[in-house]
Amino acid sequence: MNVLGNPLGVQLLAEVWECNSDKLNDVKTVEEVMVRAAEKSGADIREVVFHRFEPQGVSGVVVISESHLTIHTWPELGYAAVDIFTCGERVNPWDALESIAQELDAEEAHAMEISRGMKNLSRLKKKMDRSKE
Amino acid sequence: MNVLGNPLGVQLLAEVWECNSDKLNDVKTVEEVMVRAAEKSGADIREVVFHRFEPQGVSGVVVISESHLTIHTWPELGYAAVDIFTCGERVNPWDALESIAQELDAEEAHAMEISRGMKNLSRLKKKMDRSKE
Numbered sequence: 001m002n003v004l005g006n007p008l009g010v011q012l013l014a015e016v017w018e019c020n021s022d023k024l025n026d027v028k029t030v031e032e033v034m035v036r037a038a039e040k041s042g043a044d045i046r047e048v049v050f051h052r053f054e055p056q057g058v059s060g061v062v063v064i065s066e067s068h069l070t071i072h073t074w075p076e077l078g079y080a081a082v083d084i085f086t087c088g089e090r091v092n093p094w095d096a097l098e099s100i101a102q103e104l105d106a107e108e109a110h111a112m113e114i115s116r117g118m119k120n121l122s123r124l125k126k127k128m129d130r131s132k133e
Numbered sequence: 134m135n136v137l138g139n140p141l142g143v144q145l146l147a148e149v150w151e152c153n154s155d156k157l158n159d160v161k162t163v164e165e166v167m168v169r170a171a172e173k174s175g176a177d178i179r180e181v182v183f184h185r186f187e188p189q190g191v192s193g194v195v196v197i198s199e200s201h202l203t204i205h206t207w208p209e210l211g212y213a214a215v216d217i218f219t220c221g222e223r224v225n226p227w228d229a230l231e232s233i234a235q236e237l238d239a240e241e242a243h244a245m246e247i248s249r250g251m252k253n254l255s256r257l258k259k260k261m262d263r264s265k266e
Contacts, residue, residue: 051179
C-alpha cells in the first residue's frame with residue numbers, strides 16, 4: 001500500500017497468436033470460448049454480444065458484473081486481441097485468459113496486466129488542500 | 134514500417150478523473166455520451182449494452198464495426214475507466230475520448246495508446262523457416 005492506493009480494476013491486454021483459424025472464424029465457437037472463460041474465472045455474466053464480420057473475423061463482448069471480456073479475431077493471421085477487465089478480488093483474469101488460449105489452440109500468447117484507477121498525485125494534493133481550508 | 138509491420142488495431146486506455154458524479158451514475162447519460170463519442174469518431178455502431186449497478190456505478194459497451202468502446206464508472210470517486218479499441222484508418226479514437234471527457238465534465242484525463250496485433254519475431258522466424266523448406 002502506498003500513497004497511490006490500490007487499483008480499482010485490473011486489466012489484461014492479451015495478444016493471442018497461432019490460434020486455430022477455423023475456431024477464430026466461427027462466431028458460435030468464439031462466443032462459447034469467451035463465456036466459458038468468464039465462468040471459469042468466477043465472473044457473473046450480465047450480457048453476451050458477438051458479431052461475425054465479412055469476409056472474416058469475429059468481435060465480441062461478455063459484460064460481467066466485475067467489468068468485461070472482449071475479443072477481436074483475425075482468422076487469416078491466427079490472431080486474437082483479448083481484453084479482460086475485472087474489479088474486486090473474486091475474479092482472476094488470468095484464469096480466463098488461460099482458458100481462452102487453450103480453447104483456441106493458441107501456440108503463443110503474451111499479456112500485460114494493467115492497474116486501472118490508481119489514485120493520482122494531483123487529485124490527492126487537491127484533497128489535502130481542501131482539507132486544510 | 135519495420136519488420137514487425139503495422140498494428141492491426143489501436144487502443145486507448147483512458148483514466149478519466151474529476152468527472153460529474155451525477156452523470157457517471159446515470160446509465161442513460163453514460164450511454165448517450167458513449168454513443169455520441171462513437172458517432173463523432175466516425176465509427177459504425179453495431180450494438181449498445183449498458184448496466185447500472187447498485188449502489189452505484191455504470192458499465193457499458195458500444196460494439197462498433199471497428200472494434201469497441203467500453204466504460205466503467207465509479208461515481209463516488211468521480212472516476213471512469215474508458216477503453217477505445219479501433220481498427221483501420223477511418224476512425225480516430227482520440228476524437229471519441231475528447232468527446233467523452235468533455236461531456237462528463239472531466240477535469241483530468243490521461244490515456245495511453247497501445248498498438249495491438251504487431252507481428253512478433255518468433256512468428257516471422259517460423260514463416261522464414263517454412264519458406265526455406
